[in-house]
Structure formats: structure tokens, C-alpha cells
Amino acid sequence: MLAAKYIPGEKKLSLKDVAIPEPGPKEVLLKVRAAGICHSDLHILSGEIPYTTSFTMGHEGCGEVVKTGSAVKEKFKDGVLYAVHGPNPCGECSYCKSGHDNLCNSPDRAYIGIGADGAYAEFMVVPARNIVEVPPGISPQVAAVATDAVLTPYHAIKTLGEVTHNTKVLLIGLGGLGMNGLQVALALEADVTVCDLRESSLESAKKLGAKKVFNSKFIEQELKPQSFDVVVDFVGRDSTFLQSQKFVRAGGTIVLVGLGSSQVPIVTASFATYQVKVQGSFWGTHKEMQEVYDLIADKKIKPQVQTAPLKEVNHWLEELEAGKIPGRMALIP
Numbered sequence: 115m116l117a118a119k120y121i122p123g124e125k126k127l128s129l130k131d132v133a134i135p136e137p138g139p140k141e142v143l144l145k146v147r148a149a150g151i152c153h154s155d156l157h158i159l160s161g162e163i164p165y166t167t168s169f170t171m172g173h174e175g176c177g178e179v180v181k182t183g184s185a186v187k188e189k190f191k192d193g194v195l196y197a198v199h200g201p202n203p204c205g206e207c208s209y210c211k212s213g214h215d216n217l218c219n220s221p222d223r224a225y226i227g228i229g230a231d232g233a234y235a236e237f238m239v240v241p242a243r244n245i246v247e248v249p250p251g252i253s254p255q256v257a258a259v260a261t262d263a264v265l266t267p268y269h270a271i272k273t274l275g276e277v278t279h280n281t282k283v284l285l286i287g288l289g290g291l292g293m294n295g296l297q298v299a300l301a302l303e304a305d306v307t308v309c310d311l312r313e314s315s316l317e318s319a320k321k322l323g324a325k326k327v328f329n330s331k332f333i334e335q336e337l338k339p340q341s342f343d344v345v346v347d348f349v350g351r352d353s354t355f356l357q358s359q360k361f362v363r364a365g366g367t368i369v370l371v372g373l374g375s376s377q378v379p380i381v382t383a384s385f386a387t388y389q390v391k392v393q394g395s396f397w398g399t400h401k402e403m404q405e406v407y408d409l410i411a412d413k414k415i416k417p418q419v420q421t422a423p424l425k426e427v428n429h430w431l432e433e434l435e436a437g438k439i440p441g442r443m444a445l446i447p
């Protein structure tokens with residue numbers, strides 16, 4: 115089968131013909147139907163997130179179960195889509211048992227497609243416990259990108275930001291995550307303001323129903339300082355994190371999702387004086403993944419996804435790096 119492999123030190127993926135993997139006792143074999151491409155892939159290829167072993171990339175996958183391991187008791191349905199929970203939690207540790215399985219601290223765990231073999235292949239093997247049934251009517255490409263590009267903003271906005279009806283929320287950065295974050299915040303009936311530097315993204319945000327849309331260059335003049343309950347920084351650079359601190363209200367929360375810089379500054383005077391909370395956010399849980407698919411099935415979130423053949427993966431990673439992909443992209447094996 116075809117698989118796109120990360121090789122340590124190489125800047126492109128290697129397209130290889132490899133054997134179809136066999137599921138272990140507690141695993142299933144998926145015939146991959148779609149795999150989302152993501153900025154994290156670029157961070158791995160550039161060496162910013164270093165990996166010393168080779169693996170098949172692709173952490174946003176979905177497919178059909180075609181084989182189950184000897185110890186798997188669940189029955190999976192033929193012809194039904196199952197999405198992969200990329201954090202690949204163990205299910206046994208204290209984090210997993212308390213429902214915080216995105217933070218699983220098992221020493222044996224590797225993220226699917228980021229350390230362990232992932233979805234840029236015709237088939238993939240995953241622990242049976244780490245797949246989620248996708249409701250009917252959701253396409254493979256939407257199901258695939260939802261595993262990260264919808265799940266991550268959902269976790270950040272709903273769970274950690276505690277955004278609900280009428281919460282005043284500012285979303286900074288309208289890339290793939292921010293654009294889905296906007297839809298999550300609208301679905302929660304929050305009072306949403308969004309900003310980005312790209313006019314094309316601002317236009318897309320308006321089409322998705324955003325009413326308060328600003329170019330980041332002008333928000334210092336346009337928005338009142340300390341006027342948001344929650345600010346979600348999908349960029350994570352010095353400038354956006356300083357803006358987050360400027361616009362969050364006293365006692366409010368900044369949720370940091372983006373990894374744009376390896377460090378960001380905190381203004382100690384306003385941080386302490388105004389009791390601002392800074393909340394880190396990482397991916398999402400198995401349970402949240404099911405909630406995300408319910409929202410998509412109800413048409414409350416409509417992720418924008420383009421598709422391309424898997425063998426063009428390197429081309430589309432370059433396009434992503436050049437900022438030429440609006441919304442998200444999924445590869446079809």
C-alpha cells in the first residue's frame with residue numbers, strides 16, 4: 115500500500131510502497147477514507163517539533179474498520195465511518211480515567227501520525243478504543259479534519275473558555291482552527307468578535323455569520339480594552355498574546371491554542387492587577403469528539419474542506435506553508 119513517511123532530517127515526506135499492517139490484539143485495521151493536513155505537519159518537517167524516528171504522518175484520519183484484533187470485543191459496523199482520536203490515550207492512567215484523556219501520561223503513548231503511524235496511507239492500525247463512530251451524512255473529508263481542526267477549537271472555547279450564551283469572546287486568527295472556532299462560538303450563541311490580518315479570511319468569516327469582524331491592524335483603535343470575557347489566541351505570537359492581554363476583562367480568561375512563537379510575553383502589572391487567567395489548550399477528548407460530530411450532524415458547524423489525492427501530499431504541504439489553502443485540506447488515498 116501507499117504510505118507517506120516522515121524520515122528524520124528530510125523536509126519532504128517519502129512516498130513508499132509498504133505492507134498493509136496487521137492489527138495487534140486490541141487494535142483495528144482501518145481502510146483510510148480521508149486524512150486532514152495540518153500546520154503541525156509543517157512544524158515536524160521543519161524540525162521545530164523534532165522526531166528521531168520514522169513514521170507515517172497524518173494525525174487527522176477516518177476510515178472503515180476492515181479487520182479487528184483477537185481481543186477486541188466491540189462490533190464495528192461495515193461501511194460506517196470511524197474517526198481516529200489522534201491523542202491516542204491509554205485509557206488506564208489517572209488522566210484517562212478522569213475524562214482528561216487528551217492529557218494521558220502513559221509512557222507508551224505516541225500520537226497517531228505524530229510519532230506513531232498515521233493516516234497518510236491506504237490503511238492504518240489504531241487501538242480499538244481510540245476510534246469514534248461518525249454519524250451518517252458526514253463526508254470522510256469533514257470527519258477527518260474534525261478530529262483536530264474542529265475538536266481543538268471546541269475544547270479551547272467550550273470546555274476551557276467556558277464560553278456559553280452571550281459570553282463576550284474575541285477570537286484572534288482565522289486559519290483552519292480559528293474559522294471552525296468561529297462556528298463553535300456561534301453554535302454556543304456567544305457574542306463573537308473575530309480578527310485576522312488577511313482580508314480574504316475576514317470575508318469568509320462574514321459568510322459564516324460573524325457580525326463583528328476586524329482587521330488585526332486596526333483593533334487597537336476599534337475595540338475597547340478589557341472588554342472581553344474570553345480571548346482565544348489561535349496564533350500564539352508576541353503581538354497576538356499582547357493583544358489578548360489588552361482586550362481580556364479583569365478576571366477574564368485567555369485561552370492559548372496557537373504555537374506561533376516558542377515563548378510569549380506576559381505583562382506582569384496587568385496580569386496580576388486584573389487577575390487574568392491564562393489557560394493552555396491541547397487538542398480534545400474522546401467525549402468531546404462525539405459532541406463535535408453531533409454539532410456537525412446538526413449542521414451547526416460546517417467545516418470547509420478541499421480534497422486532493424494522497425500522492426500529492428508534498429505539493430499540498432507546500433501550499434499550506436505558503437498560506438494558499440483557505441479552510442482545510444484532506445487527502446484521499
Ligand SMILES: [Zn+2]
Pocket residue numbers: 151152153154173174262263
Ligand atoms: Zn492537526
Ligand SMILES: [Zn+2]
Pocket residue numbers: 203204205206207208209210215218219220
Ligand atoms: Zn492514559
